[in-house]
Amino acid sequence: MPYTRKFYIADTHFQHNEIISSCRRPFLSADLMTEYMVNRWNEAVGDSDLVYHLGDFAVGLEDAARVASIFRRLRGRKILIYGNHDLRRGELHPTIASLAWDRPPAAALETTDGGHRVFMSHYAHRSWPAAHYGSYHFFGHSHGNLPSCSRSRDVGVDLLDVDFTPRTFVELVKDMA
Numbered sequence: 001m002p003y004t005r006k007f008y009i010a011d012t013h014f015q016h017n018e019i020i021s022s023c024r025r026p027f028l029s030a031d032l033m034t035e036y037m038v039n040r041w042n043e044a045v046g047d048s049d050l051v052y053h054l055g056d057f058a059v060g061l062e063d064a065a066r067v068a069s070i071f072r073r074l075r076g077r078k079i080l081i082y083g084n085h086d087l088r089r090g091e092l093h094p095t096i097a098s099l100a101w102d103r104p105p106a107a108a109l110e111t112t113d114g115g116h117r118v119f120m121s122h123y124a125h126r127s128w129p130a131a132h133y134g135s136y137h138f139f140g141h142s143h144g145n146l147p148s149c150s151r152s153r154d155v156g157v158d159l160l161d162v163d164f165t166p167r168t169f170v171e172l173v174k175d176m177a
Contacts, residue, residue, distance in 0.1 A: 139152070
């Protein structure tokens, strides 16, 4: 079996027209943005790799067939730590719930990567499990408007070093304290 790499990403907002202007994304349309991100994803991620998506996978969830098509085109096994746009009235949106996630979507999750503990949530936390013992915290939601602190950082597509591409732990922590 091939070696499995882990990747992290948040806030793709596939098919979301309004995110282009509100986050100053350099795309003329949601379709162009979606295609660009699908291509970037597939250039980085292999079929046996694992991608932790830290919320806000897609918008326009009423078009379940379109969201499912985007999901199927993305390489790798996918785990969702859901965000506010993945919910409807406080529950996982049926379109998001119907996708073939590697495990049931969760509000928060921990993993280890390269011997390091990583706590993941869509939202930034000031404190997280094992924070005082060297663990890391990856989050989304803030679209680059909340600065990293200590071992906590935004992994959303809008950050320059993420650049609309799933990134590895090593890539994400290289400039952290």
